[in-house]
Structures are given as C-alpha cells and as structure tokens.
Amino acid sequence: MTTPAAHRPLIGARRMHLGDTTFRISLFAAGALVIIVLFSILAIMFAGGKLAFDTFGLGFITGTEWNPVTQIYGALPAITGTLMTAILALLIAWPIGFGIAFFLTETCPVKLRGPLGVAVELLAAIPSIVYGMWGFFVLAPFMAEYVQPWLTSTFIWIPPIPDTFYWFTAPPIGVGLITASLILAIMILPFIAATTRDVLLSTPQLLKDGAYAMGATRWEALTGVVIPAVRGSLFGAVFLGLGRALGETMAVVFVIGNAIRMPDSLMAPSATIASVVANSFPEAEPGTLDLAVLLALGFILFVVSFGVLAIARLLLRQERMS
Amino acid sequence: MLNLFARRISGAIGLVAALLALAAGQAAAQDITGAGATFPAPIYSSWGEDYAKAGGARLNYQALGSGAGVTQIINRTVDFGASDSPVATERLQKEQLLQFPAVIGAVVVVVNVPGVDGTKIRLTGDLLGEIYVGRVRLWNDAKIVALNPHLKMPGIPISPAYRADSSGTTSIFTKYLASVSPIFKERTGAGNSVAWRTGLGAPGNAGVAAAVKNIKGGIGYVEFAYAAENGMQALQLSNGSGKFVSPSVSGFMDAAAHADWANAKDMAASMLNMPGDTSWPIVSATYILVPRNPKDPARTVRVLKYIDWSFRNGAATADRLHYIMLPPEVQDVVRQQWATLTDRGTPLWPAK
Amino acid sequence: MKQLSPASRARYFRRQLVDRVMSGLCMVAAGVGLVLLGLILWMLFSNGIGGLKLSVFTNSMAQPGAEGGLANAIVGSLIQVGLGATIGAPLGMMVGVYLSEVGKESKFASVVRFVNDILLSAPSVLIGLFVYQIAVAPMGGFSGFAGALSLALIAMPIVARTTEDILRLVPQAYRDGAVALGSRENEVVRKVVLPAAFSGILTGVLLAVARIAGETAPLLFTSLGNTNWSTDLTQPMASLPIAIYRYAGSPYPEWVSLAWTGAMLITVGVLVLNILSRFSHAAVAGKSQG
Numbered sequence: 004m005t006t007p008a009a010h011r012p013l014i015g016a017r018r019m020h021l022g023d024t025t026f027r028i029s030l031f032a033a034g035a036l037v038i039i040v041l042f043s044i045l046a047i048m049f050a051g052g053k054l055a056f057d058t059f060g061l062g063f064i065t066g067t068e069w070n071p072v073t074q075i076y077g078a079l080p081a082i083t084g085t086l087m088t089a090i091l092a093l094l095i096a097w098p099i100g101f102g103i104a105f106f107l108t109e110t111c112p113v114k115l116r117g118p119l120g121v122a123v124e125l126l127a128a129i130p131s132i133v134y135g136m137w138g139f140f141v142l143a144p145f146m147a148e149y150v151q152p153w154l155t156s157t158f159i160w161i162p163p164i165p166d167t168f169y170w171f172t173a174p175p176i177g178v179g180l181i182t183a184s185l186i187l188a189i190m191i192l193p194f195i196a197a198t199t200r201d202v203l204l205s206t207p208q209l210l211k212d213g214a215y216a217m218g219a220t221r222w223e224a225l226t227g228v229v230i231p232a233v234r235g236s237l238f239g240a241v242f243l244g245l246g247r248a249l250g251e252t253m254a255v256v257f258v259i260g261n262a263i264r265m266p267d268s269l270m271a272p273s274a275t276i277a278s279v280v281a282n283s284f285p286e287a288e289p290g291t292l293d294l295a296v297l298l299a300l301g302f303i304l305f306v307v308s309f310g311v312l313a314i315a316r317l318l319l320r321q322e323r324m325s
Numbered sequence: 326m327l328n329l330f331a332r333r334i335s336g337a338i339g340l341v342a343a344l345l346a347l348a349a350g351q352a353a354a355q356d357i358t359g360a361g362a363t364f365p366a367p368i369y370s371s372w373g374e375d376y377a378k379a380g381g382a383r384l385n386y387q388a389l390g391s392g393a394g395v396t397q398i399i400n401r402t403v404d405f406g407a408s409d410s411p412v413a414t415e416r417l418q419k420e421q422l423l424q425f426p427a428v429i430g431a432v433v434v435v436v437n438v439p440g441v442d443g444t445k446i447r448l449t450g451d452l453l454g455e456i457y458v459g460r461v462r463l464w465n466d467a468k469i470v471a472l473n474p475h476l477k478m479p480g481i482p483i484s485p486a487y488r489a490d491s492s493g494t495t496s497i498f499t500k501y502l503a504s505v506s507p508i509f510k511e512r513t514g515a516g517n518s519v520a521w522r523t524g525l526g527a528p529g530n531a532g533v534a535a536a537v538k539n540i541k542g543g544i545g546y547v548e549f550a551y552a553a554e555n556g557m558q559a560l561q562l563s564n565g566s567g568k569f570v571s572p573s574v575s576g577f578m579d580a581a582a583h584a585d586w587a588n589a590k591d592m593a594a595s596m597l598n599m600p601g602d603t604s605w606p607i608v609s610a611t612y613i614l615v616p617r618n619p620k621d622p623a624r625t626v627r628v629l630k631y632i633d634w635s636f637r638n639g640a641a642t643a644d645r646l647h648y649i650m651l652p653p654e655v656q657d658v659v660r661q662q663w664a665t666l667t668d669r670g671t672p673l674w675p676a677k
Numbered sequence: 678m679k680q681l682s683p684a685s686r687a688r689y690f691r692r693q694l695v696d697r698v699m700s701g702l703c704m705v706a707a708g709v710g711l712v713l714l715g716l717i718l719w720m721l722f723s724n725g726i727g728g729l730k731l732s733v734f735t736n737s738m739a740q741p742g743a744e745g746g747l748a749n750a751i752v753g754s755l756i757q758v759g760l761g762a763t764i765g766a767p768l769g770m771m772v773g774v775y776l777s778e779v780g781k782e783s784k785f786a787s788v789v790r791f792v793n794d795i796l797l798s799a800p801s802v803l804i805g806l807f808v809y810q811i812a813v814a815p816m817g818g819f820s821g822f823a824g825a826l827s828l829a830l831i832a833m834p835i836v837a838r839t840t841e842d843i844l845r846l847v848p849q850a851y852r853d854g855a856v857a858l859g860s861r862e863n864e865v866v867r868k869v870v871l872p873a874a875f876s877g878i879l880t881g882v883l884l885a886v887a888r889i890a891g892e893t894a895p896l897l898f899t900s901l902g903n904t905n906w907s908t909d910l911t912q913p914m915a916s917l918p919i920a921i922y923r924y925a926g927s928p929y930p931e932w933v934s935l936a937w938t939g940a941m942l943i944t945v946g947v948l949v950l951n952i953l954s955r956f957s958h959a960a961v962a963g964k965s966q967g
Binding site: 033099124126128133136192250253277280281289305308320 | 866
Binding site: 528530551 | 740817902907925
C-alpha cells in the first residue's frame with residue numbers, strides 16, 4: 004500500500020508561491036496548536052493546583068487522609084483507587100480482547116468478520132454515563148447477590164494482610180473496586196480488541212504461511228510466530244487500554260462506591276482521581292484550597308496518563324515505522 | 326469534483342451558522358436570575374414556572390451548588406444567591422447581603438434490614454452517628470437491640486450509604502449528626518462533603534436509595550421528597566424531647582414552629598433536633614441572599630415579589646414536591662426584614 | 678498418518694485439541710462482547726421506551742407533575758456539539774493535512790503526531806477542568822460556548838488522526854498528476870487530495886461527533902446544564918448527558934424516567950452515527966481499491 008516513504012516531494016525546485024506559503028504556514032500553525040494545547044493543559048493544571056502542592060508538599064501524594072472539613076488533603080487513596088481499578092480492568096479485558104481479535108482475524112467465518120467487528124467496536128461508542136447507569140442499576144445488584152459472595156467463598160484461602168488488606172473478604176455491597184474494574188474492562192475491551200486485531204492483521208502473511216507449511220496449527224502459528232513478531236505492538240495495545248481506563252469518569256462515579264479511603268479489600272468502595280474531581284467540583288469555590296486540590300489531582304492524572312499513553316504510542320509506533 | 330470538498334464543507338458550516346444565528350436571536354432577557362443550592366432547585370424552578378404563568382417575571386435558576394451561589398451574589402452576577410447553609414453574620418455584613426429563609430426541607434433515613442419493617446426501627450441520633458463512623462457495625466449490636474426490644478434484629482453488617490456528590494443534603498445530615506453525636510463531630514464533622522469513615526457513596530438521591538435497596542443491611546439518608554415519591558420506608562429517630570418520631574409533614578412543621586426565629590441572627594434559626602411530640606429532628610431551612618445595596622433596586626424588588634408570591638401561592642406546589650412552607654409567622658418575619666432594604670432612603674418593601 | 682508412531686499421533690491430537698480449545702475460547706470471548714452490547718441496549722430500551730412521547734422532543738425540562746421534556750437539552754446538545762465540531766473538525770483536518778502532506782516524517786511532524794495521539798486518549802474530565810480554568814473562571818460564568826470549546830478540543834485530535842490516515846490512502850499518482858498539470862501545492866491538496874478523501878474525512882468527523890455527543894464530564898465543568906430553554910451561548914446551556922446525570926439522581930419518578938429515555942435517545946443516536954460513518958468509510962475503501 005501507500006507507505007509514507009512513497010510520498011515524494013510535491014514541488015521539486017519550483018519557487019514557493021504566496022498561496023503555498025500561507026497554506027504551509029496555516030497548516031504548520033494547526034500542528035503547533037496541538038502541541039500548545041497539550042502544554043497549556045499541563046501548565047494550567049499545575050498553576051491551578053500549585054496552592055495544594057505548596058500547602059502539603061510531597062504529603063499531597065503520600066497522604067492517606069482526605070478531609071474537606073479539616074482541609075487536609077492527601078491524594079494517595081484516590082491515586083491507589085485509580086491505579087487498582089485500571090490495572091484490574093486490564094487484567095480482565097486483555098485476555099478477552101485478545102481472544103476477540105484472534106477470533107476476528109483467524110477463525111471467524113469471513114462473512115461474519117465485518118459485522119462482528121463493528122458490533123464489538125460499538126461497545127466503545129456507548130456514552131460512559133450509560134455504562135454508569137447500567138453498572139449501577141444492573142451490574143451492581145448482580146455483583147452483590149451472586150458474584151461477590153462467590154468470590155469471597157472461593158478465595159477465602161488467600162492469606163490476608165491483617166488490618167490492611169483482606170482481598171475478597173468484605174460485605175457484598177455491589178459497588179466497589181471490583182465492580183468498577185469490570186465496567187472499565189467492558190469499556191476498554193473494544194479498544195484492546197481493535198488495536199490487537201490491527202496488529203495481528205499487520206503481520207506479514209508470509210510469516211504465518213511459513214508456520215503453516217511447517218505443520219503448525221493456527222494457535223501455534225499465533226503463539227510461536229505472530230506474537231513474537233509483534234510483541235511490542237501488543238503491549239502498546241495494553242497500555243492504550245490502560246490509558247483509557249485511568250481517566251474514565253462518569254461510569255466510575257456510579258460504581259466505585261466513592262469512598263476516599265485506602266481500600267481494605269478488592270471489593271471495598273474506593274475512589275479514583277476522576278471520580279473525586281467530578282463529585283467535589285460543584286461545591287469548590289474559585290480561589291480556595293478545595294479547588295486547588297482538584298486541579299492538583301488533575302495534574303497528577305494528566306502526568307500519569309501522559310506517561311502511559313506515551314509508552315503505548317511508542318510501542319505501537321515502532322511497528323508502524325518498521 | 327474539484328471544489329466538491331470546499332462546497333460540502335461550506336454547506337456544513339452554513340448549517341451550523343444558521344443554528345447559531347437562531348441561538349443569538351433567542352437570547353431573550355431573563356427577568357430574574359438566581360444561582361446556588363441544588364437542594365431547593367426543584368421548588369425554586371417550579372415556583373418560577375407557576376409565577377411566570379401567573380404573569381410574573383421569568384426565573385432562571387442555576388443549581389451551581391451553595392458555595393457558587395454565595396460567590397455569585399457577592400460578585401453581583403445574579404439577582405439572588407441561594408445557600409443551604411446560612412452565611413456567617415460577619416461575611417453578610419462585609420459583603421452587604423441580606424439573608425432570609427425561603428423554604429424548608431427534611432432529610433430522612435431509609436434502611437433495608439431483611440425480615441424487619443424499616444418504619445418500626447428506632448435509633449437515636451447518637452447511635453446513628455456511631456453507625457456512620459463505623460463504631461456500631463452489626464444490626465444486632467446491643468445498643469440497637471436495646472432500643473428495639475420489639476424487633477428481631479438480624480446479625481448482618483450495617484452498610485451505611487452517603488451522597489457521593491457534594492450536596493446540601495449531606496450538609497444538613499452531617500450538621501445534625503455532629504450536633505447530637507460527639508464521636509461523629511470529632512471523627513467526621515459537618516459539610517457539603519466530608520471524610521466518611523465507613524460505607525459507600527452513590528450519586529444523587531436515587532443512587533443512595535438504590536444502594537440501600539440493593540444491599541442487605543443498608544442504611545442511607547435521602548431528601549424527604551425522594552422517600553415520599555418512591556414510597557420508601559424511613560425509620561424513627563429520637564427528637565429533642567427524647568421522643569421517637571416517624572418523619573411526617575406535620576412533624577417537619579412542628580420542628581419549624583419550635584425554632585427560635587425571633588432571636589436567630591440573620592434568620593438562621595436552627596431546626597435540628599427540636600423538642601416536641603412530633604418534631605422530626607433533621608429539618609432545615611434553605612436560604613436566599615440578596616444585596617443590601619443593589620445596583621439596580623428594581624431587580625431586587627423582582628426577587629422579593631417572586632418570593633412573596635410563592636409564599637402566598639406556592640403551598641400546593643411545595644406540597645406536591647414535598648417541601649415545607651415556612652410557617653406564616655416566619656414569612657412575616659422575612660417580610661419585615663425585606664423592609665430594611667432601602668434605596669436612597671426609600672424602603673424597597675413596604676413595612677407593615 | 679499411518680506412518681506416525683503412537684507418541685506422535687498423541688502429540689498431534691493434543692496439538693489439535695489445544696488449537697480447538699483456544700479457538701473455542703476466543704469465540705466465547707467474541708460472544709461475551711456481543712452479549713454485553715445486547716444487555717446494555719436491552720436495559721436502555723426496557724427502561725427508556727416507556728417514556729418516549731412526543732413531549733420529550735417538544736417540551737423543555739419542567740417541574741415534576743408538569744408535562745416536561747428534553748427539548749432544551751436536545752437543542753443544547755445540538756448547538757454545543759455542532760459548534761464544537763465546527764471549531765474542532767477544521768482544525769483537526771488542518772493538522773491531519775499537515776501531517777500527511779507537508780510535515781510527513783519530519784521531526785516536528787513526528788512530535789505533533791505523537792502529541793495528537795496522546796490528546797486523542799487524554800481523559801476528557803481533564804479537558805473540562807482545563808476549559809474551566811481558561812474560559813469559565815476568567816469570564817465569570819459557565820457558558821454554552823465553554824462547553825462547545827471543550828468538545829472542540831476533544832474532537833480535534835480524532836479528526837486529525839482519521840484525516841491523516843485517510844489522506845495516506847489517496848494514491849500518490851493523484852498528486853503527481855496534479856503537479857504535472859502545473860498545480861501548486863495548495864491546489865493539489867485542496868482540489869485533488871481532499872476531494873478524493875472526502876468521505877473518509879467525513880467518517881472521521883462523524884466519529885468525532887458521535888464521541889463528543891455522549892461526553893458528560895467536560896460539560897459538567899463548562900456549560901453546567903440549564904433547566905430552562907436557552908440558546909444563549911454566554912449562559913449555562915442544557916445538554917442531554919448532563920440532563921441524564923441530574924435526572925437519574927433526582928427524587929421524582931417522572932424525572933428518572935426522562936433520564937432513561939434520554940439515555941436511550943443518545944445511545945441510539947451515537948450508535949447510528951457510528952454505523953453511518955462505517956458505511957461512508959466502506960464506500961471510500963471500496964473506491965480506492967477499484
């Protein structure tokens with residue numbers, strides 16, 4: 004197909020023309036705007052949150068107490084909740100997303116591939132508030148009634164960390180870390196599936212044919228030849244999903260349980276940075292510490308997602324270039 | 326083909342431009358603007374709709390939250406501000422604001438204890454505080470059983486639910502708990518959002534109610550309107566006279582009648598934990614703020630007229646939405662306060 | 678197969694079994710995705726269809742008991758999404774054109790491409806906070822314009838990405854031909870490359886519109902919501918997602934019912950947009966192959 008290398012210079016030695024100059028300048032400006040937006044977000048968040056960093060120092064990140072009444076704000080519970088839900092979501096979504104991608108590229112009847120792929124991708128189009136309502140009114144009661152009691156009795160043998168973490172032993176209240184992770188998993192599933200499918204499709208057919216010629220089964224061709232060839236991109240897909248899960252807001256607000264405390268089990272109600280910001284914002288007055296801590300939280304979230312997404316893009320980009 | 330793209334794009338832009346032109350033309354003058362508390366937003370808007378239908382000015386009320394309501398009226402960007410918590414006297418003086426109560430709301434406590442009729446369960450405020458800090462963790466705790474010898478309390482954990490979004494409802498509920506439960510005051514305190522020591526947060530009234538409904542052993546607080554509209558069973562609480570009462574409109578009015586309006590600074594009379602035979606303990610007024618030195622006195626008069634009309638004609642709507650009107654004598658106290666507003670010596674509201 | 682030793686045969690069957698089991702599991706995974714989609718749509722329809730009346734489209738939000746609708750929220754969403762796309766889409770197209778036709782593999786273009794990909798996945802709640810800081814706080818109030826601006830910032834990277842991808846599919850021969858006929862660079866792009874990629878770019882715009890139509894978190898901080906009919910861009914403006922959020926948590930059953938109907942409407946709208954965009958995409962893919 005048309006690879007970047009196939010693009011040849013448009014205008015050899017011809018002199019630049021006024022129209023072309025304005026054309027180039029305006030396009031260049033649009034490109035620069037993208038970079039300006041990114042850095043303004045970082046700068047504005049940091050400036051707005053500076054009061055919080057000045058007041059609490061490093062304690063803002065390591066503090067476990069979040070108390071609007073006493074005006075003591077430590078973000079560790081929200082950071083913990085954000086990372087735990089995102090990583091758990093990934094652990095749930097990755098195998099399924101990978102399975103879908105393999106099915107769509109290899110074993111699915113060709114006629115079904117298109118519609119099935121579209122259906123899975125439509126999952127990504129559903130607004131997150133709808134996921135929130137579904138999670139809260141349908142999934143949470145189901146979790147409380149069936150899944151959580153089962154998890155508790157099945158994993159009772161995992162030794163707890165006394166007074167700190169009890170894994171799956173907690174009252175079955177439906178909402179909490181596990182439920183939020185499940186909702187997030189469903190939401191990032193289409194991204195992982197679509198990215199993984201694209202990666203699998205980008206593998207040269209020759210590689211696979213070679214494996215088949217040696218008598219490999221489809222699964223063996225995948226694990227033995229395809230995966231090693233595109234490992235970086237597959238990890239890229241995973242990080243892309245992680246980046247999505249970190250910042251999801253409205254769906255999480257409904258099912259996380261909104262408790263800004265250190266979670267003491269995987270089923271405990273918790274909070275994420277995004278959920279805290281959305282919940283606390285309406286009563287945070289401009290110029291106060293209340294608003295500054297929310298912007299500081301935003302800054303932390305942006306830095307973390309920036310890192311994760313950067314890794315994802317670098318991993319995915321590598322393959323695209325080679 | 327050549328200019329196809331440009332033509333289609335300009336077509337799309339033209340369509341949007343037409344939409345925007347429509348938007349600009351529609352920007353009609355708003356007659357009264359108000360902003361603030363979310364708790365009374367339904368009643369303010371509904372009164373506004375009724376008032377406009379009756380020929381009054383049109384109201385545009387924005388439920389920004391109490392804090393933002395106070396900020397907006399201080400900046401004079403709205404005609405009135407609304408706050409669930411009364412503003413401190415010094416701040417009112419510094420910012421030249423008059424504060425008065427507009428309507429009364431109540432918060433009730435709903436439970437889901439399997440096998441037990443929720444309306445029969447009795448709790449004291451102190452015990453409720455202990456539940457919400459996580460000191461009392463089981464429904465068959467000796468303290469609960471002692472208050473409810475007539476009920477067979479199961480030994481299941483108590484799951485307290487609270488509002489995840491910062492809200493006036495939370496402010497009223499935590500103020501009540503902080504006033505009756507020393508441990509709650511010490512460990513949690515009062516505010517629009519607080520550091521809950523136990524339990525889970527759900528968005529909005531419906532969220533808290535659904536959480537209680539879905540969780541065996543759940544307990545939560547919702548606006549009376551929510552419980553009434555959805556036929557939820559609310560438990561009994563002890564009031565300032567030590568009597569156990571079920572929430573009822575007459576109980577809310579009783580609480581309002583017992584409040585010390587005459588001596589309350591800036592009319593911020595507390596209605597929490599009032600004495601009386603039927604007084605419900607978690608009742609609170611929500612407040613309106615208007616400037617004492619309005620730039621445009623006519624706008625302030627419009628606000629007063631709207632509230633006056635609502636005091637006179639708003640009872641049916643309040644009843645339907647499950648808010649409680651101020652008692653008539655308190656309405657008169659409010660009107661007397663209006664009479665202290667002047668524009669170059671002329672009172673904005675006739676003193677009676 | 679007759680020549681195979683028993684051990685080889687056993688291994689052969691084991692390998693076949695692993696292949697079948699794993700393929701089966703993958704099929705199950707695809708089934709899980711479909712079932713989830715079905716479950717969510719079913720919930721929306723079972724809760725939302727009952728409230729679907731003409732008044733939903735003709736009346737604004739009203740007090741409980743009155744015949745309220747979502748007209749102001751629907752129009753507010755249309756205005757904000759329309760304006761957001763009007764600002765964001767052309768900017769995104771310009772970025773896409775820059776990346777594909779001018780910047781290409783230059784250092785600067787690589788940085789722009791990278792940053793654009795990051796913005797593409799940046800948490801939308803942060804875009805809302807950002808616009809709150811730059812547009813709402815300084816201007817002293819929530820406004821429909823601030824809402825549209827936040828949506829524009831979300832739409833821009835999506836359009837940029839799809840535009841670049843689709844322009845790369847335009848055969849190089851088109852450009853060479855135009856240059857050979859004496860076209861200047863900007864003419865080549867405006868009159869040859871862009872028209873050839875029109876439906877592909879439209880796909881990107883439709884996808885971006887679908888994405889921003891369902892956004893709630895950024896609007897919470899920018900246009901806030903409004904219970905009245907208001908099309909004034911300087912004032913708080915209603916939107917469907919915010920109306921759903923507020924009504925879903927409200928005390929009054931008729932409001933909760935409207936929230937479900939609104940959720941159904943917006944989901945159907947977004948899904949239809951997605952499917953439409955796929956058709957136009959399929960059309961362009963077919964053309965470039967033919």
